[in-house]
Amino acid sequence: MPITVTPLANLDERTNDVRLRTAALINDEILPREGELWPQRQGAALSDEVRARAREARDEVKEKVRAAGLWAPHLPTEYGGMGLEFLPHAYMNEILAYAVGAAGLFGVVAPNSGNQKILAKYGTEEQKAKWLLPLIEGTMESGFSMTEPDSAGSDPRSLKTTARREGDEWVIDGHKWFTSNGKDADFFIVMCRAQDATGEEGRSGSMVQIIVPTDTPGVDIVRGIGIWGSPTSDHCEVIYRDVRVPLDNALGRVGQGHEAAQDRLGAGRIYHCMNSVGQMWRAFDLMVERALTREVHGGLLKDKQFIQGFIADSYIDLQTARMMTIAAAEKVDRGDPEARTDISALKIYVPAAYSRVVDRAIQVWGAAGVSNDLPLSRMYLGARTLRLADGPDEVHRILIAKNVLRRYESGGSWDFAR
Ligand SMILES: Cc1cc2nc3c(=O)[nH]c(=O)nc-3n(C[C@H](O)[C@H](O)[C@H](O)COP(=O)(O)OP(=O)(O)OC[C@H]3O[C@@H](n4cnc5c(N)ncnc54)[C@H](O)[C@@H]3O)c2cc1C
Numbered sequence: 391m392p393i394t395v396t397p398l399a400n401l402d403e404r405t406n407d408v409r410l411r412t413a414a415l416i417n418d419e420i421l422p423r424e425g426e427l428w429p430q431r432q433g434a435a436l437s438d439e440v441r442a443r444a445r446e447a448r449d450e451v452k453e454k455v456r457a458a459g460l461w462a463p464h465l466p467t468e469y470g471g472m473g474l475e476f477l478p479h480a481y482m483n484e485i486l487a488y489a490v491g492a493a494g495l496f497g498v499v500a501p502n503s504g505n506q507k508i509l510a511k512y513g514t515e516e517q518k519a520k521w522l523l524p525l526i527e528g529t530m531e532s533g534f535s536m537t538e539p540d541s542a543g544s545d546p547r548s549l550k551t552t553a554r555r556e557g558d559e560w561v562i563d564g565h566k567w568f569t570s571n572g573k574d575a576d577f578f579i580v581m582c583r584a585q586d587a588t589g590e591e592g593r594s595g596s597m598v599q600i601i602v603p604t605d606t607p608g609v610d611i612v613r614g615i616g617i618w619g620s621p622t623s624d625h626c627e628v629i630y631r632d633v634r635v636p637l638d639n640a641l642g643r644v645g646q647g648h649e650a651a652q653d654r655l656g657a658g659r660i661y662h663c664m665n666s667v668g669q670m671w672r673a674f675d676l677m678v679e680r681a682l683t684r685e686v687h688g689g690l691l692k693d694k695q696f697i698q699g700f701i702a703d704s705y706i707d708l709q710t711a712r713m714m715t716i717a718a719a720e721k722v723d724r725g726d727p728e729a730r731t732d733i734s735a736l737k738i739y740v741p742a743a744y745s746r747v748v749d750r751a752i753q754v755w756g757a758a759g760v761s762n763d764l765p766l767s768r769m770y771l772g773a774r775t776l777r778l779a780d781g782p783d784e785v786h787r788i789l790i791a792k793n794v795l796r797r798y799e800s801g802g803s804w805d806f807a808r
Contacts, residue, residue, distance in 0.1 A: 391675045392417035393488040405478040411458055412485045412496075419451050420489045424765075427451065428491060432762050451495045462497035462526070464507055469526055471497070476657060480664045480719045484712070487668025490765040501534045501570050504658065505579055508599070508650050512642035521577060521601060533575040535566045535602075535628060536651065543568075544785045546581075546597070546648060551630065553582035553600055553640075555591055560600055560640065562608075562633040572611055572626025577603045580630065581651065584644040591637065592644025599641040599650055608633035618771050655780055659733050660722060662780060663715040663740040669769050670708050670747045676764065677704065677751035684754075691754060700750040707743040714739055728808065731793045734786035741776035742783075748773055 395413035397406040425432065426447050429440050436444075455461050463479050465471025474482065486493050493499070502525055509522040524530035537543040541550050551564025562582055569578060584591060584598045592598070602609060610629040614622040642650055678701060681692040691697045714736045721729035748769045752759030760767050777783050794804055 391679050392421060393485060393671065393675070395485060401481065405481050408460070408463075408472075408474070408478050408482050409485055412460060412482050415451075415455060415458060415460065416485060416489050416492060419454055420492050420495065423447060423451075424489065427495075431491075431765075431768070448495060452497075455496050460496055462503075464498055464503050465526065466510060469506075469510060469522070476660075477719055477723050480660050480715070483661050483664040484668040484671070487665040488672045490669060490672070490768060493665075502532050505532045505534060508579065508641065508653065511653065512599075512646065512650055514638070516638070517601065517641065524576075530576040531571055531574040533569045533571045533578045533604075533626070535569040535572075535578040536581040537568045538565055539567045539627070540565060544782050546651065549581060549583060549597070551580065551582045553580075553584050553598060555584070555586040555588070555637070556634075558637050559634045560637060562600065562602065562630045562635070564630045565628075566630070567615060567627040568625045569628050570625050572628060573614055573624045575604050577601055578609075578628070579641060581647055586644070591640070596645040597647025597651075598644040599647050600635060601639040601641055602630070602633060602635055606633050606635060657722060659737050659780055660715060660719045662776070663711070663736050664719075666740045666744040666773065666776065667708065667712045667715060669765075669772070670704075670711065670744050673748045673751040673766060673769055674704050674708055676766065677701065677747075677754045680751075680754050697754060700754060704747045704750050707747050711736070711740045711743040726808070728793075731790055734781075734789045737781060737786050738777075738783045741773055744776070745770070745773040 393413055393416060395409055397410065401409075420427065427444060429444050430436055452461075460472065460482075462469075462471035463474040463482055465473070467473035483493075486496060486498075497503075506522060506525055509518060509525070513522055521530070521532070525532055536546075536549070538550060541548040551562065551566065553560040553562050555561075560582075562580060564580075564582065566580070569575075572578075578601075580600050580602050582598055582600055584596050585594045586592065587594070604611070608631045610631065612627040612629055615625050615627055617623050617625060678692075681697050681701065682690065684691045686694075714732070718729055718732035718736050721732055748766055752766050752770060755764065755766065758764060797804060
């Protein structure tokens with residue numbers, strides 16, 4: 391079923407134009423060809439020929455995306471992107487996400503896209519030439535290496551990996567895991583705690599991101615960690631032992647590490663929630679489509695009140711999740727500092743609503759719902775993972791409560807109409 395997109399009266403012409411043209415590509419070029427574009431999702435062993443045909447088909451769609459001027463919405467125009475502002479980008483994401491995995495055909499592939507943004511913002515001209523441009527051209531791959539098995543990812547102050555300055559080199563020692571894209575990456579951006587006895591490179595103990603080519607001696611990609619029952623994945627465990635890179639590989643200043651990570655995550659959370667809304671939308675359409683046609687016990691599913699309840703509850707979940715995300719996005723766009731609290735609220739609410747909608751859609755489809763023939767099982771696992779990635783729910787709850795209590799303790803109260 392295609393996504394239904396019409397111009398919205400409250401949006402400017404450019405945003406509506408981007409939404410409509412994105413929807414046209416999704417509906418005409420991607421949804422009817424999902425099996426051809428991503429044959430591996432059906433779980434079958436693939437011949438080289440099938441792989442090559444799929445790559446060709448994806449390249450064809452990418453060409454159409456470029457021709458439509460919709461390539462790389464996250465990148466500035468000088469790097470071949472759309473230079474799309476924050477709000478239109480968020481609106482584009484919900485439509486893109488309707489076709490699961492389609493973002494890659496529009497030049498947005500995590501973690502490369504996040505690394506591109508960080509390199510564009512914090513990189514020197516030399517770093518941009520060496521790492522950013524090849525990443526954009528697709529001749530290099532990358533990963534972001536922050537989380538560690540021996541310290542809490544939800545408390546970045548506990549990170550243990552060190553970058554010790556020795557002469558004109560950083561010497562990195564540490565143990566990371568869940569470094570996504572680890573198998574294909576040509577370089578990692580590694581979050582480290584700096585140690586510089588001279589103080590010339592900044593205060594010891596401060597966080598710094600360092601670019602580390604994966605073929606540097608001492609970088610040991612131990613394994614792709616199996617997740618959700620799969621024996622392996624591209625989320626890798628990596629040990630850094632006495633890894634030496636030039637001082638120039640620091641991305642931004644020592645002490646800017648957390649700020650850069652927040653840049654990556656802050657606005658990113660709105661984009662991710664708009665992705666979740668787009669995927670919920672697809673799950674919702676699939677659920678209704680099935681309810682209209684599946685006959686059980688002498689009648690169509692659509693006429694059973696249990697199923698009507700699923701549809702109504704999912705409608706409410708989708709509408710609330712979408713409105714919350716757009717309201718927060720508008721606050722971010724206005725520069726309202728309260729957006730921080732709202733982002734935490736939606737980071738908890740939206741993945742949970744997404745889980746509920748997909749769960750009901752799976753139930754309506756029965757066995758087919760958990761099969762690889764439909765995108766629902768992938769969505770289900772993705773929705774669950776979102777509750778702990780990008781800051782687990784509990785950390786966001788703490789932040790909301792702190793902000794609210796601070797306001798009331800200082801004699802004020804919360805203005806929910808703002
Ligand atoms: C598929 C996948 C891909 C990933 N990709 C990357 C990547 O590319 N790069 C990267 O660096 N990381 C990546 N991660 C890691 C992810 O960012 C971390 O898992 C996340 O930050 C949580 O850290 P943690 O796993 O160490 O959990 P912990 O910090 O150990 O937290 C465990 C649990 O403790 C609870 N908790 C935490 N703090 C509190 C508190 N104050 N009060 C009460 N309860 C609390 C929460 O329920 C939380 O889920 C990925 C993870 C997954 C699953």
